[in-house]
Amino acid sequence: MPVAFLVASMVYILVSVHIGWALIQDKPIYKSISLGLLLVGMLAHTTLLYPYIFTLYGLNFNLFNVLSLISLFFLLFYVLFSLYRPIVSLGILAAPTAFIGMTLGYIGRAPYQPLTDVSVGLEAHIILSFAAYCVLLMAAVQALFLRLQIRELKHQTIHRFWVNKLPSLQSMESLLFDMILVSFVLLSIALGFGFIYVEDLLAQHIAHKTVFSILSWLLLGGLLLGNWRAGWRGKRAANLTIYAFILLAIGFVGSKFVLEMILGVRT
Secondary structure (H helix, E strand, O other): OHHHHHHHHHHHHHHHHHHHHHHHHOOOHHHHHHHHHHHHHHHHHHHHHHHHHOOEEOOOOOHHHHHHHHHHHHHHHHHHHHOOOOOHHHHHHHHHHHHHHHHEEEEEEEOOEEOOOOOOHHHHHHHHHHHHHHHHHHHHHHHHHHHHHHHHHHHHOOOOHHHOOHHHHHHHHHHHHHHHHHHHHHHHHHHHHHHHHOOOOOOOOOOHHHHHHHHHHHHHHHHHHHHHHHHHOOHHHHHHHHHHHHHHHHHHHHHHHHHHHHOOOOO
């Protein structure tokens, strides 16, 4: 396991330094090499994380493992979106995020109740929930950058240097709605599996998660409908995306932190 950690760490740091240097020096980013290295890093990250989640006693989704898994999904979707959108420069966020999440998962410890005798449907619900949360996290970050770009175009603020390093406003906005659509679809499927396979919401400390997830899902659906019917975009789309993420984050990571780290409840 230390070897996998070292390999992933070296890859994440190397790609972060390369993209950061290229942005500062206004040099080209080697997309193929960067994405290829990140695939190696993700493989090592997966090798490291797998035995922490799939234990001899059952599935371990404690807070630190969740953070590591989310950071891995974050990087995976960044690579996938980079294949058809000109957003490779955003790797300056994706690679360090994966490194931090992996490190927390590797060194962090939290109480947990192993999930035993988990059905395939419930496993699908859990993994899809993590994936949906991750893509919505990416969308929220994207929304913040979009707001920064819009503000810069209007006011010519001190953020001009960094804003100029971002992809074009049109590319950023198109990517935002790609992320919103993907997160909405993943969350829809995850909620569907949850309602079918989760038997007792209250006993499993997830009633509050379900409520916040549904609220976030409704907000995302409303945003997509508003974009289709009324052309919602720009600052309004960015704000609604951030609100949807906050709702899901409260029910997802926020509740896990309170239960595990403050109340000491094994979830």
